[in-house]
Amino acid sequence: MQTLQTSTPARLCYLHLASKAPQQQVDFYRRLLDMDSQAQADGSWLLQGPQRAMLVSPADHSGLLAAAYDLGSPTSLSLLRARLTERGCAIDAIDSPLLEAGAFQIRDPQGRQTVFGVSRGTPGSLLPGMPGRLQHVVFQTTELEAMIDFYVNTVGFTVSDTVVDQQSGQLTTCFLRSDDEHHSLAFFRGSKNEWDHHCYETNEWNDIRDWGDRFAKERITLFFGPGRHGPGNNLFFMVVDADRNRLEFSAELEITEASRPAGVWPQEEYTLNSWGRAWIRS
Structure with a gap:
């Protein structure tokens, strides 16, 4: 297909x-x-x-x-x-x-x-500012399998990685790609149908540091991270905006060949943050 x-x-x-x-x-x-x-x-x-x-x-x-x-x-x-x-x-x-x-x-x-x-041009390509390309969006859903079926079999996304509860065997998370980057869309199984977060991809670890320092100057504390995700292998942290929407800053997101089979990860804190504590959706 x-x-x-x-x-x-x-x-x-x-x-x-x-x-x-x-x-x-x-x-x-x-x-x-x-x-x-x-x-x-x-x-x-x-x-x-x-x-x-x-x-x-x-x-x-x-x-x-x-x-x-x-x-x-x-x-x-x-x-x-x-x-x-x-x-x-x-x-x-x-x-x-x-x-x-x-x-x-x-x-x-x-x-x-x-x-x-088709974009009218690269957004803000001539504007000064810190690096952070809008890269992915994530949702929580009560109907995870139905969402995967729609976005894969109707729209054409590809599954990069899934996360599975080892005790129940239930799928809990799915990461979907639309080009060579590990994911531009993802879904977590949750008790609500809501927007989870969106992400900006930076160039390197030093950019993560600089974004963290910028928010620190405004007394905006990190919501989650810093850390490294298992699926995607990217460095990250999260904060919230003025409406309490969650936004993530990331670096080193995996580049994924079309022939790569989907990976399967266990539902545990190490999968979501190999550096320490994780935010587990419920």
């Missing part, structure tokens, strides 16, 4: 957030993630920084509205659209200030929105 990685590689390019306090949220990303902001006609904000971008819309709740992936070319986007249509996936046209004409969105069986399009 054709996959995103082998035929139409896709890379996460921006997130669309809802916020009950959009000005505070915009100020957080402008100040701490070096993102310029522009007010839009519909009342939302467009934020762009070096290799990262975001839309923030005022709402009666806070969280993620959609994650958008760049297909790189109109040809690849058309091929993906045709495959999704062939597999019975409903497609809706969408206009985005960050994507060329022809972008579209789909919904998974639990209603999550994913946008596919």
